[in-house]
Amino acid sequence: MSAVTQASPSSAVTDDMVVQVTGGRPLAGRITVQGSKNIALHLYAAASLVDAPVTLLGAPAILDTDVCARLLTHTGAQVTVMGGQFTVAPAEWVRPVIHPQLGRRVRTTCVLAAAVLARCGQVSFPQPGGDAFCARLIDRHLAAMEAAGAVVSSDETGMFAQCGPGGVRPFAVDVGTPYGPSLGATVTALLLAARAPGTSLITSPSIEPEATETAAFLADRGVCVHWDAAGLHVTGGARIAGGTFVVAGDRIEAATMIMAAAATGGSIRLGGITTAGLPDGLTAALADAGVHLADTPGGEVHMALAGPLRAVEAATGPHPGLPTDTAPQLAAMLTQAHGASQITERIYPQRDTHLHGLTAFGAAVSSRGPAVLVHGASRLRAAQVEASDIRAVTALLLAGLVAEGTSTIRGMYHLRRGYGHLLSNLATLGADITTIPEARPCP
């Protein structure tokens, strides 16, 4: 299994490195945000459905990209990742197996499995990976596979889906969950429907950009996709054409950089995204906190503070609400806001793995049920902390940028999963930040 990959910026940082950051410098200047991690991951799966080569432009140089390239290669596709281009040429013979170890490292394993099932009528796959801040269910993915005609079974090694001789068939499935529409299951259903000979209906679909961009990608390739009040109608079965498609800018990285600049009292410009690419719930929470965003004539986002940061009450929600993937960074920023802030988590039963580390910096943060409470403004002091997931690590970096003294942050595996240039971007904006190898005790 050898996907062709170019050494990515994320590989300049290794898992056993630690970040040292000395706080107190307001961020200033301009950087470009990467292509969206989560949109790219879903497009990688969609690209493997296509009958001719596909090139995705703006693919982020992150560990999850490398893992997806290797997963697709394992199924028989030819994958090249070079200079922000992720090219997939279809497999002549599809191996109906999502690699059991690699599949446990990314969240989109079921989506990749759906692409393989749609192509060849069977697939085995492990439980998906990704962040493990709480249980993350996949019942809607499996329901979509069953609705498309597969018998799904599982044992201790993983899951197996098998269709009848005709392969996937048109279906109706509801991808709503008690926490709102499932993003991933919407794309799983979309990929199955794109290959089913007839019209399928996906009800309660997610309208996160990951789902709408994947739908747009398929529509560009000739799949008939139609959204209305009933849901997402997809007519599949025909040949799916190749070509190129641009991965949209990473709204979560943009939010992270904006919040980092705000926490340090800075002002920055972001290329690779406009305010239209930022969900309303995010821009509303930032506006409430006193963070001003505007589009520049050159199509960039300019961020500046309207005054001292203000406390806010906000709740995460499905698009266009406040993304759950920005809540940890928002909590870190709000440690610098005067008064009592509250961020209520509505997408997951719990997502507060960042609180332990923020507390080590001296932040007044706590959780009450699904709500994270932040009392500011706190004078943060340098700390030695370790993060256990992707957005928690950026929340701790934000605290380090503010804290007095030099902090040490561990957990680079999580950063590498989703951010290709975050540390160098922070340095470009003036942060005092370095990576050093982890000191090992003498044997």
Ligand SMILES: CC(=O)N[C@H]1[C@@H](OP(=O)(O)OP(=O)(O)OC[C@H]2O[C@@H](n3ccc(=O)[nH]c3=O)[C@H](O)[C@@H]2O)O[C@H](CO)[C@@H](O)[C@@H]1O
């Ligand atoms: C790679 C990627 O794009 N990951 C994102 C994706 O994850 P992911 O696609 O896993 O998130 P979902 O939208 O599916 O999950 C949202 C909620 O629905 C529940 N659920 C989901 C599926 C299911 O079959 N049954 C069920 O109950 C989950 O446990 C969770 O509480 O969307 C999340 C919500 O915006 C983001 O935090 C993740 O960063």
Ligand SMILES: C=C(OP(=O)(O)O)C(=O)O
């Ligand atoms: C939770 C996240 O990612 P994943 O679903 O890949 O774990 C995230 O991007 O914040």
